[in-house]
Amino acid sequence: MPVKEMSENTAAYRLLPKQKTTLNGYRSCTKDTAKPEHKRIKITMLSAMEIQTKLNQCNWQTERLNIRNFQAGDLAAELAHNKDPRIMRYIANIEDDATLEKKVREFMEPWQCDEKTWLGLAVCLRDEQTFIGIVCLRVDSLEYGRVEIGYRLHPDYHGKGYALEAANKLIDWLFMEGQANKILAHCVTENHPSFGLMEKLGMQKEACLRQHSTLNGRWHDEFIYGLLKTEWQSQSI
Numbered sequence: 001m002p003v004k005e006m007s008e009n010t011a012a013y014r015l016l017p018k019q020k021t022t023l024n025g026y027r028s029c030t031k032d033t034a035k036p037e038h039k040r041i042k043i044t045m046l047s048a049m050e051i052q053t054k055l056n057q058c059n060w061q062t063e064r065l066n067i068r069n070f071q072a073g074d075l076a077a078e079l080a081h082n083k084d085p086r087i088m089r090y091i092a093n094i095e096d097d098a099t100l101e102k103k104v105r106e107f108m109e110p111w112q113c114d115e116k117t118w119l120g121l122a123v124c125l126r127d128e129q130t131f132i133g134i135v136c137l138r139v140d141s142l143e144y145g146r147v148e149i150g151y152r153l154h155p156d157y158h159g160k161g162y163a164l165e166a167a168n169k170l171i172d173w174l175f176m177e178g179q180a181n182k183i184l185a186h187c188v189t190e191n192h193p194s195f196g197l198m199e200k201l202g203m204q205k206e207a208c209l210r211q212h213s214t215l216n217g218r219w220h221d222e223f224i225y226g227l228l229k230t231e232w233q234s235q236s237i
Contacts, residue, residue: 029141045145045179052113054177055137062169065162066124069109074122077131078104086155086159090114090191093215115139123153123166132157136168137174145181145229146172151197158189158193171201175229186222188213198225202235 046054060067070078081087082104088094095103111119120136133180140146149170151163174180185203187194195205203225211219 025037037201045142045181046177048113048139048142051139051178052111055113055119056110058167060084060173061126062165064126065165065169066126066129067166067169068124069110070120070122075104075108078108078122078134081133081152081154088153089217090188090194090220091152113139115141118150121160126226128184133166137170140184145179146184146212147178147180147182148184148186149174150185163197165199167198167201171227171232175232181229183232184221185225188215188222190220194201195223195225198223200219201227203227204231 017055020162045051055071058067058069060078079101082100083091083094086093107118107120111117116138117147118136118192121136123133123135125133134151136150138148140148149167151167165194171183183203185194185198187198189195189208199205204227205223206226208225209222209224212222213220
């Protein structure tokens with residue numbers, strides 16, 4: 001058994017090296033191989049079920065926008081957006097109609113929170129309830145409180161601050177209600193409006209991933225931007 005030594009200043013004690021008797025009767029010391037205990041950082045992000053329940057009942061209001069779950073009437077507009085090369089230029093290849101409709105219908109179904117599945121939320125003009133685009137998210141890591149976000153709007157509504165307004169609302173919810181620790185966003189390096197918006201959101205460029213994805217038959221580099229909860233809190237003061 002290890003020998004216990006009392007501290008001079010407290011009632012605590014430390015473990016001295018273990019001792020064993022050698023064949024010649026002398027005592028020798030062996031190194032204590034016990035690993036030191038490390039304090040674990042506690043992440044308080046909501047559970048997958050809590051996030052799923054709350055975000056499948058989403059109906060947020062901002063000054064000019066209504067951000068909500070998809071409705072059946074959104075299908076035609078969402079399909080049209082996914083077929084529009086101006087919108088999808090830096091996001092994804094445009095697929096055939098049957099494949100695309102299947103994917104869009106699945107995307108619009110109630111969300112199952114896991115670390116690969118995207119949740120899309122409809123962005124509508126508050127007064128007219130006109131569908132103008134989406135914001136979206138996926139949980140990158142529940143354990144470490146990381147969430148990736150995305151956004152896309154119809155070109156008719158670019159340059160009016162709608163994407164910034166919608167993304168800010170999403171980020172505020174993720175930090176305040178979802179208890180996320182970090183928000184991430186990706187975009188191809190040619191997509192200047194997208195990473196410009198990330199910078200307006202207070203996000204910091206963290207990496208450039210070379211030849212990270214393909215679009216329209218060629219390789220693209222991608223930027224990764226990140227925003228920590230502590231940074232968001234300092235911006236909100």
